[in-house]
Amino acid sequence: MSITSVTFILFLLVTVVLYYLIPGKYRWLVLLASSMFFYMMSGVSNGIYILITALSTFGSAIFMQKIADSQKLYFKENKESLTREDKAKIKKKNNSKRKTLLILTLILNFGILCVFKYSHFALEQFNNAISLFGAQPIEDTMKFIIPLGISFYTFQSMGYLADVYWNKISAEKNFLRLLLFVSFFPQITQGPISSFEQLGKELFDVHEFSYKNYSWGIQRMMWGFFKKMVIADTLSPWVYDVFENYAQYSGITTLIGAFMYSVLIYADFSGYMDIVCGFCEVLGIKLTENFDRPYFSKSIAEYWRRWHISLGVWFKAYIYYPIAVSGWNKKLGKFSQKKLGKTFGKTVPASVALVVVWLTTGLWHGASMAYVAWGGVNGLFIILSLWLEPLYDKCKSKLKIRENATWFRAFQTIRTFILVTFIKVLPEVGTLSEGFGLWKNIFTSKIIPDSWQTLLPFIDNIYDDHSLRTINVVIFGTMLIFITSMIQRKQPIRQFLGKFPLIVKIAVFLVMFFLIVYFGIPASGNAGGFMYAQF
Amino acid sequence: MRNFKRAIAVTLVCVLCAGIIFTGIAEFYFSNSYYYYQDSETRKNFAGKIDFLICGSSHGLRAFSPEILDKELGCFSYNISGALMTMQGRYTLFEKEIERNPVETVVIEVSFNALSRNRTKEGAEGDLYILARLDNMAERLQYFLSAMKLSEYDRVLYDTTNRGIQCIEWMFDRRKQVDTTITKGYNRPQGTLDCTTSADSYGKNFHRTKFSETVDDYNTGYLNRIIDICKEKNVRLIFVVTPIASRYESQHSNTDTVMAKVREMAANAGAEFYDFNLLKGKDDIFPADTAYYDDSHLSESGAETFNREFARVISAAKNGENTDEMFYSSYLDAQQYYNCIK
Numbered sequence: 001m002s003i004t005s006v007t008f009i010l011f012l013l014v015t016v017v018l019y020y021l022i023p024g025k026y027r028w029l030v031l032l033a034s035s036m037f038f039y040m041m042s043g044v045s046n047g048i049y050i051l052i053t054a055l056s057t058f059g060s061a062i063f064m065q066k067i068a069d070s071q072k073l074y075f076k077e078n079k080e081s082l083t084r085e086d087k088a089k090i091k092k093k094n095n096s097k098r099k100t101l102l103i104l105t106l107i108l109n110f111g112i113l114c115v116f117k118y119s120h121f122a123l124e125q126f127n128n129a130i131s132l133f134g135a136q137p138i139e140d141t142m143k144f145i146i147p148l149g150i151s152f153y154t155f156q157s158m159g160y161l162a163d164v165y166w167n168k169i170s171a172e173k174n175f176l177r178l179l180l181f182v183s184f185f186p187q188i189t190q191g192p193i194s195s196f197e198q199l200g201k202e203l204f205d206v207h208e209f210s211y212k213n214y215s216w217g218i219q220r221m222m223w224g225f226f227k228k229m230v231i232a233d234t235l236s237p238w239v240y241d242v243f244e245n246y247a248q249y250s251g252i253t254t255l256i257g258a259f260m261y262s263v264l265i266y267a268d269f270s271g272y273m274d275i276v277c278g279f280c281e282v283l284g285i286k287l288t289e290n291f292d293r294p295y296f297s298k299s300i301a302e303y304w305r306r307w308h309i310s311l312g313v314w315f316k317a318y319i320y321y322p323i324a325v326s327g328w329n330k331k332l333g334k335f336s337q338k339k340l341g342k343t344f345g346k347t348v349p350a351s352v353a354l355v356v357v358w359l360t361t362g363l364w365h366g367a368s369m370a371y372v373a374w375g376g377v378n379g380l381f382i383i384l385s386l387w388l389e390p391l392y393d394k395c396k397s398k399l400k401i402r403e404n405a406t407w408f409r410a411f412q413t414i415r416t417f418i419l420v421t422f423i424k425v426l427p428e429v430g431t432l433s434e435g436f437g438l439w440k441n442i443f444t445s446k447i448i449p450d451s452w453q454t455l456l457p458f459i460d461n462i463y464d465d466h467s468l469r470t471i472n473v474v475i476f477g478t479m480l481i482f483i484t485s486m487i488q489r490k491q492p493i494r495q496f497l498g499k500f501p502l503i504v505k506i507a508v509f510l511v512m513f514f515l516i517v518y519f520g521i522p523a524s525g526n527a528g529g530f531m532y533a534q535f
Numbered sequence: 536m537r538n539f540k541r542a543i544a545v546t547l548v549c550v551l552c553a554g555i556i557f558t559g560i561a562e563f564y565f566s567n568s569y570y571y572y573q574d575s576e577t578r579k580n581f582a583g584k585i586d587f588l589i590c591g592s593s594h595g596l597r598a599f600s601p602e603i604l605d606k607e608l609g610c611f612s613y614n615i616s617g618a619l620m621t622m623q624g625r626y627t628l629f630e631k632e633i634e635r636n637p638v639e640t641v642v643i644e645v646s647f648n649a650l651s652r653n654r655t656k657e658g659a660e661g662d663l664y665i666l667a668r669l670d671n672m673a674e675r676l677q678y679f680l681s682a683m684k685l686s687e688y689d690r691v692l693y694d695t696t697n698r699g700i701q702c703i704e705w706m707f708d709r710r711k712q713v714d715t716t717i718t719k720g721y722n723r724p725q726g727t728l729d730c731t732t733s734a735d736s737y738g739k740n741f742h743r744t745k746f747s748e749t750v751d752d753y754n755t756g757y758l759n760r761i762i763d764i765c766k767e768k769n770v771r772l773i774f775v776v777t778p779i780a781s782r783y784e785s786q787h788s789n790t791d792t793v794m795a796k797v798r799e800m801a802a803n804a805g806a807e808f809y810d811f812n813l814l815k816g817k818d819d820i821f822p823a824d825t826a827y828y829d830d831s832h833l834s835e836s837g838a839e840t841f842n843r844e845f846a847r848v849i850s851a852a853k854n855g856e857n858t859d860e861m862f863y864s865s866y867l868d869a870q871q872y873y874n875c876i877k
Contacts, residue, residue, distance in 0.1 A: 005686060005689070006685060006686060006688045006689045007685055007686055010685070209538055209539055209542070210538055211538040211539075211541050211542050214538075214542045215542070215545065465704075502545070506545075506548060506549055506552060509549055510549070510552055510553060510556060513553055514556065514696075517557070517689075517692055517693055517696055518693065518696055518697065518700070521689050521690065521692070521693035522693055522697075525690075
């Protein structure tokens, strides 16, 4: 079910009506039924995998909880007879049981994810490796249809399991409640990846209908539809035309294509988030925010703290920290300090964790070397900025640059935006060499555009009335995103809108609705679904 | 509760305002006569006059010119064909016209895909044209609810808005307007495609592909309803296949099989059947370089010739002459002849 279709909107309407018609404590059951319906619409057989994940996570968490609870009880009952050594022994034994459970469940679930997502990639790499020794490559006959949202629900459930393992939360005792947490339909295809502590509370608390939530939610959904359908879906065929034909286009055209991609992916992904967060707001549910005006970041590291926030938080909590604080990494840090000095003593353990995080992030985004390289380049920039920070600080003080100076902040923002754009396009062109080819074309192409049509060759009949109108709407829409981001710096945009009389708000709604119908509907027919749904 | 009432009230105001705006825009599309498929007013004005009705898809739309037929046959004809016209659409318009006109002859254009067209695959476009050709909102609503799927509603909203805006623009640009009282449903194609082919290319592409042979019950169902009405009203019924470029036709190996089903329907209906792709000397009469708009539609000059040829054939049949000799009996025969002269 496409999220921009009439069917989906009707589905949302039915869900909202049923949700508020049913007594508060049973409302989560409406969400579960809707989630199951939504999921099954993508194929009944897909349901098997999400059930395996939910069941294994549920069972494993319950067992872990039982072990922890019985240990607690045993310690309590035998408080006086147990020595410290006895307690340590029991703890060690129980921890090893819990660890085994955790590892087995992780293997099972990440195994399913890997089989679906990475089998072709793994075989390709294996074939590349054996071909070096002259061996015959193995034919790829695997045909998989990746279950909807597998990357997102696997990460979310494994996060929950790790939290139970670390005793951060108690295991959920009701399977259906856990199933809802795993399969909650607004977030299953593209996130946000939430923690049980945060989302569970939102899902199972009783939310009464509120006009403010309703109107703010609808406003946010409209804004999301505008971003996705009018901006992203219009830009999509243009951008992919540049990516496919960059060799025949001028450097400036290729550069425009790259920048358009930055706008496209932001409008697409944040548009989706606005739609689902807006819908949840109507239900009184607050989802984790995934964006915080990322293109206003002053460094790559900051950009990643503000873009796809929930994924970053997940990697930080479940990969970065466990590696950064592991025994072997601490030893490596001490070794580095001895050999290379204080700065490296601090940064080497973090860098090791960052390398793992970024290569995994690359692989999570796509099963290709281009994505691994994309992750690597991101990681490299972050690690370099860590290492070079002292030098950077020295330069700034020598040149007497004030960190807070407006011009300097603007310079940092623009520089980061350009860097992010160049990194972003790398895996999107196709293979890694094609990605580098696009970079090269920007700087070395000898083609000079001599008209608007040759500058923007991806637009058919540029002088045609409809094309001109579409270009104007895309420019207007992009500027609107920029302006709203500027306003958001000071206050939420809907709070800003709230100051105006109702008639103005209705007029804004009507203009948005008209633009979505007139420009968004035909554009959404041209483009595919949401870009992040592929991950 | 106060919260809830306020939400409902504001939502209703928004929906109402949006409804007024979109209906207002769509009304420019529904109530004007600037384009060939905006002809409800014209057809209403012609009620009681039409005695020769042509009913087809885009092939018929670009082939039958009532202006020429009226002169050649001395009739008052009208072409209700439409691009991507579904059989339901054909039936809806046909039923309306046959009710209010003294129709004596009905021509049903049946091309190679007439029975195999799939509404789901082709989408809503054909039905969207029909919406503008109906007389009032009630008829449009009825057709909309019966022909459109829920998933197509957004497309309908866009399309009617877009065409409404187009009509607003046309209001100020007379050059873009079409006089539907003269064209009478015919869409004069702009331009020509040179469909000549080399012997080498002809040979390479000969019978390399097939037309779909799957007959869709949806199509036959509505076609049979048209046939039944014609029988009931004792109307002369003619099935016609309009010419397509020989290079395109020869690429398909199963044209005889596909057309046999149409022939069978025509025979069962007691209708005349003329396949102008089998017309002897077709490639001389319809020169490949000037007679086609594209591979499967006639150009303006091709249509002009076609209407004269069509009038000649049906007049001969009416006079009791044997028209069989004017045509090859099958595509295989025609192709053998063609290969032979090559």
